[in-house]
Amino acid sequence: xxxxxxxxxxxxxxxxxxxxxxxxxxxxxxxxxxxxxxxxxxxxxxxxxxxxxxxxxxxxxxxxxxxxxxxxxxxxxxxxxxxxxxxxxxxxxxxxxxxxxxxxxxxxxxxxxxxxxxxxxxxxxxxxxxxxxxxxxxxxxxxxxxxxxxxxxxxxxxxxxxxxxxxxxxxxxxxxxxxxxxxxxxxxxxxxxxxxxxxxxxxxxxxxxxxxxxxxxxxxxxxxxxxxxxxxxxxxxxxxxxxxxxxxxxxxxxxxxxxxxxxxxxxxxxxxxxxxxxxxxxxxxx
Numbered sequence: 001x002x003x004x005x006x007x008x009x010x011x012x013x014x015x016x017x018x019x020x021x022x023x024x025x026x027x028x029x030x031x032x033x034x035x036x037x038x039x040x041x042x043x044x045x046x047x048x049x050x051x052x053x054x055x056x057x058x059x060x061x062x063x064x065x066x067x068x069x070x071x072x073x074x075x076x077x078x079x080x081x082x083x084x085x086x087x088x089x090x091x092x093x094x095x096x097x098x099x100x101x102x103x104x105x106x107x108x109x110x111x112x113x114x115x116x117x118x119x120x121x122x123x124x125x126x127x128x129x130x131x132x133x134x135x136x137x138x139x140x141x142x143x144x145x146x147x148x149x150x151x152x153x154x155x156x157x158x159x160x161x162x163x164x165x166x167x168x169x170x171x172x173x174x175x176x177x178x179x180x181x182x183x184x185x186x187x188x189x190x191x192x193x194x195x196x197x198x199x200x201x202x203x204x205x206x207x208x209x210x211x212x213x214x215x216x217x218x219x220x221x222x223x224x225x226x227x228x229x230x231x232x233x234x235x236x237x238x239x240x241x242x243x244x245x246x247x248x249x250x251x252x253x254x255x256x257x258x259x260x261x262x263x264x265x266x267x268x269x270x271x272x273x274x275x276x277x278x279x280x281x282x283x284x285x286x
Contacts, residue, residue: 216253
């Protein structure tokens, strides 16, 4: 009765028939118990269940599998099942018994928990305003990229940029409009980066970008594209007003055996040079 409720198939239609697979699958394929009865090699079982099976730790010759069955119920079900050989006193195979357990709810709870943990991890490394990564994650990622660049002897570049005259804009139009400017710059950055690049809100109105496998000359072109993209963005802090903001940008290419603090310092110094040279420009670190 339990199996009838699970599969929707009557036992009278399944017992003694060779097409019992129809209770679980849309096309003909062996059940786990069939494979056990036929004493097939483990690599054959592995091919059928794509490595999801494992030998039972409790029952000799038995296998366990957890799999999804899309035909069961309205939305499919996850089943945990065990197939165990039945032998007589002489060890002759008489058949096999397959037990089933509906673990759909357990799987749903596990999936929800994993998704919750993923969201928590993302929130812990993401700036809530700009949705870019935060400064804490920046230092972790920079150490990783420096290690990778060193190991594979590949170039690595860093961009550091700061919004020009941001305090004056905030004082004039208010913090909400200032937050909007930060979000706009974050979107310009996202739009102009490759999938391999990583962008961060470094702090306040400062942003930084890690560019793996990128030489300084190419990083300069990326930085200039960002500068122009932000400068060309129209801001409307007041009705019928048009305001353009700019950024000063520093670019540095990683030097072999350089400490991360010095790498950041050189990018920061280049950005400061852009500020003191008139703002709204890009400077390459020496």
